[in-house]
Amino acid sequence: MSNMFCLTAVSILYLPVLLFEAFVLSKGKYERSVVPSSASRLVARMDGDIIIGALFSVHHQPSAEKVAERKCGEVREQYGIQRVEAMFHTLDRINSDPNLLPNITLGCEIRDSCWHSSVALEQSIEFIRDSLISIRDDSEGSKWCIEGVPSSQPPSTKKPIVGVIGPGSSSVAIQVQNLLQLFNIPQIAYSATSIDLSDKTLFKYFLRVVPSDTLQARALLDIVKRYNWTYVSAVHTEGNYGESGMEVFKEIASQEGLCIAHSDKIYSNAGEKHFDRLLRKLRERLPKARVVVCFCEGMTVRGLLMAMRRLGVAGEFLLIGSDGWADRVEVVEGYEHEAVGGITVKLHSREVSSFDNYFLKLKLSTNTRNPWFPEFWQYRFQCRLPGHPQENLNYARNCTGYESLEDNYVQDSKMGFVINAIYAM
Template sequence: MPGDIIIGALFSVHHQPTVDKVHERKCGAVREQYGIQRVEAMLHTLERINSDPTLLPNITLGCEIRDSCWHSAVALEQSIEFIRDSLISSEEEEGLVRCVDGSSSSFRSKKPIVGVIGPGSSSVAIQVQNLLQLFNIPQIAYSATSMDLSDKTLFKYFMRVVPSDAQQARAMVDIVKRYNWTYVSAVHTEEKWSSHTDVYSSVTMSFDLSILDRSLLLMISHQHWTYTFPFYRVSDCHPQLSSKHKFVSFSGNYGESGMEAFKDMSAKEGICIAHSYKIYSNAGEQSFDKLLKKLTSHLPKARVVACFCEGMTVRGLLMAMRRLGLAGEFLLLGRKIPDDAIS
């Protein structure tokens, strides 16, 4: 959608890759409700703003929406495209865009992205922010709730419009107390992370960013940074970039950070957790069946299952209950999940 000011967006239009397709970054089926609705909502909102002359007179807002597939590798690849546009646009301003024969180019790239909305997943939002903040690009998340993201010393360009996991954990503990449930099981979504690696290094190793080498050095100067690197390739300046920017990798994604808060609050309230389990949201049927059998071992005392789970994790649990004939045996306690996760 064209405009004077372009806003980037990362929405999960498709489901995340299944376990056997992760290495291919091949996304799943279209999310007709969760994904398409968010795309339409953004387009509708921008149209309403642009049609009101009192809001932004003589300025129109545009957008560039990309599919994150609820997967960090895909989201990072799409974020690189946002950055690429900004870098090329900076070269145009500096008069550095030339044809092969040395003549001036009439080519005009896309307008740079002024900020990015999304992605929805906490773990994916953390990785995207690690990349975007290097280029001073603001990010606003609409459903990333990890408490780690509240640390402004690590995520300077990140904002969100939802409360952190601490509030959800408090609400869940209050519900458990209200119904006098003193013995519960717990499940949370697990995310795969690189072991404390520099996100920028992992991205440049995963994707061909040689086209950005010259542009990155230009951007370092263009953004008025107080340091410069006398290198000609991105790979040469990884150590220096790492020393100036802390690329943070957390194990505390939405599920893990929320479950830690729930456990701490439960202990203070005298609530006993029978056992805490974790599972990947894109795990196969056998993994979910195995998890359900473990939960069954705590019946009938631990019928309530506190679930800090992403939508697809809940879907996997419900489908496993149906396969194993356990429908109605458990009471799942958690946040509202997207309709397409259980349909």
């Protein structure tokens, strides 16, 4: 789908990718959609004897203006819908295998974290409520507490979760773990790589299927040394992922004699004026510090690329990005020219062909267990579903329901880790 060239891996776990050298990605752009209010707090459930909870970023995080309202952004395919479907697909495979868990059926409860700590905590509280519904009050006989009301009968539908998969962001994962461990609920992360999460004295119920950012910081420095860059600027995303990762990078950079011209931080959902101000500060270090090492989430990188276009400085900087950027098309879509020459690293993970076979056959009329699917379908194909509760009025064309997901399809680069986390639970 894109023209990019792979470099030799500098670590067995990381693969640097040189992006867009003299080429530009194919257009395939989507218009920005407004998330219908009815889709803001939907929950996907799959019945089973044992229930696994999951937090996926089905929508982008709230904009700076919408944080107080906890109103999430637009729907996400790779980080959201694909991961929801990966959960369903993996549990289907486990339940159909008579050798894995005979006579036991796994189910799930999937909630939207919106890549934001306040939303994730709100949804985690719902997980905890489900886990506490079977607590009995024996002071006045055997009673169950259901939705805050005493009952002589146990709840018939909800079951406590045995653990939580996710969320994706390190900063959000730390907030969620601080809550879950109070109730002895285990958590397995598929992309939270912060070094701080390795501290078992603080996060005793936390596990992950990815390495910490110590190795990634080393990989970024190896790239800088490989091209003999000795004077660079450094930017990181405000939050645990960027801060802890950049701290390690600076520490080992000083040991290797690398000079940091300017260091700064910014929120992923910061406004345009904040990104413009950051970019002006970086320009003050030109032409010596043209290379910018960015230990950033993907949307932080996108914010920088957008600022480059607004200020007309495309080509003045060369970005070295962490795995938050990796090879994600959504980060550079529409701003390929500004990203030319950038180098990123990503966690090494093979594509999961069985997921492609499953996902690409999904149809709007038959996929009823994913409550966010109608919203995604409209966004994906830029059409509307007349009369549907999630109808998006921003689109003029009506959906036929026979559109193909194979068009412009790209599998989530961390799909293998999401599936590994489910099996690990």
